[in-house]
Amino acid sequence: MSNIRTIERIGRRLERAVRKSGPANGRNRRVSEVDELRGRVDAMEQELRDARVARYTQELLFGGLDGRGARMPTKGSVDTLVTQVEAATGERDARAHVVAAFRTLVEVELRGVGRIAGGTPNILGKLTVPLLLGPPNDDVLEIGTLFGLFSSALTRQFARAGRHCSLTIVDPLADVQLQPGTANTADPSGTPVSESVVRTNLELSGVPAERVRLHQGFSGDPAIRRAVSDRAYGTVIVDGDHSAEGVRADLEWVEEIVAPGGLVVVDDYGDRTWPGVKEAADEYLAGDTAFELMGVASTSAFLRRR
Numbered sequence: 001m002s003n004i005r006t007i008e009r010i011g012r013r014l015e016r017a018v019r020k021s022g023p024a025n026g027r028n029r030r031v032s033e034v035d036e037l038r039g040r041v042d043a044m045e046q047e048l049r050d051a052r053v054a055r056y057t058q059e060l061l062f063g064g065l066d067g068r069g070a071r072m073p074t075k076g077s078v079d080t081l082v083t084q085v086e087a088a089t090g091e092r093d094a095r096a097h098v099v100a101a102f103r104t105l106v107e108v109e110l111r112g113v114g115r116i117a118g119g120t121p122n123i124l125g126k127l128t129v130p131l132l133l134g135p136p137n138d139d140v141l142e143i144g145t146l147f148g149l150f151s152s153a154l155t156r157q158f159a160r161a162g163r164h165c166s167l168t169i170v171d172p173l174a175d176v177q178l179q180p181g182t183a184n185t186a187d188p189s190g191t192p193v194s195e196s197v198v199r200t201n202l203e204l205s206g207v208p209a210e211r212v213r214l215h216q217g218f219s220g221d222p223a224i225r226r227a228v229s230d231r232a233y234g235t236v237i238v239d240g241d242h243s244a245e246g247v248r249a250d251l252e253w254v255e256e257i258v259a260p261g262g263l264v265v266v267d268d269y270g271d272r273t274w275p276g277v278k279e280a281a282d283e284y285l286a287g288d289t290a291f292e293l294m295g296v297a298s299t300s301a302f303l304r305r306r
């Protein structure tokens with residue numbers, strides 16, 4: 001039963017109790033007590049109705065009713081993430097950083113079109129950990145961008161630390177998200193995955209066009225690799241092909257183009273939807289590699305190149 005109906009029932013019961021009650025004098029006193037209670041119940045009912053309107057407005061903005069992810073994390077999930085971020089970075093109190101990342105996420109998604117892929121805690125981890133680990137330079141490579149909103153948000157996070165990142169982005173921009181073995185249907189947000197959408201989002205987020213290099217294609221394409229391998233990146237986001245083969249191939253390549261001390265975010269690590277990501281990353285880390293696992297926050301693993 002809804003809270004409002006419960007309150008209404010309490011009111012009706014009070015009235016019935018008074019009507020049934022005994023002698024006139026005592027009865028009059030009880031009537032005024034009940035009137036007072038009735039007034040309080042009515043006020044509570046109105047407060048609840050107002051709170052419901054406010055709550056629905058919040059849901060319209062943050063609740064994922066439009067095909068974006070819901071951005072209403074529980075306190076418990078944020079507390080857990082803060083602990084994971086602190087463990088991965090050695091930061092003693094990461095809460096303010098996570099809160100700032102949440103504001104970035106909400107602002108960038110509300111301003112832009114499409115969505116950032118994934119659950120809120122995972123995105124907050126990806127927006128917080130790289131900066132706290134201190135990438136050795138401001139060149140960022142994102143493999144798999146979808147709508148370009150994560151890169152936009154990460155740029156904002158760099159700015160919070162007084163840094164201006166330069167973005168290199170690789171994605172087939174094939175109208176829909178491409179993943180081996182999946183149906184590749186239209187995105188729930190209704191927005192197409194295209195160069196024009198990615199550029200619009202970067203522009204809406206205030207990322208200067210001259211700080212963006214957008215390569216349409218696959219990370220395994222030799223021509224793309226040649227074009228992108230012209231520098232040593234401080235931060236690389238591996239979020240393209242989520243099959244074990246795809247992740248393995250990306251890690252092999254990325255190890256060649258990440259700067260010493262550089263960071264690699266392996267997105268969807270441990271996410272049950274994409275078992276190949278963890279399988280490939282764990283296998284890669286167990287082999288002969290310069291990558292060291294710094295930690296895991298939500299479903300992202302953070303590596304540093306020695």
Ligand SMILES: C[S@@+](CC[C@H](N)C(=O)[O-])C[C@H]1O[C@@H](n2cnc3c(N)ncnc32)[C@H](O)[C@@H]1O
Pocket residue numbers: 115116117118143144145146147148149150170171172173174176177178179193217218219220239240241242246
């Ligand atoms: C999970 S989405 C990326 C989400 C984005 N990083 C974000 O946080 O919102 C994966 C993207 O990678 C693209 N993709 C798939 N295979 C790829 C590959 N081999 N190279 C680059 N991008 C790839 C997909 O089409 C899709 O746009």
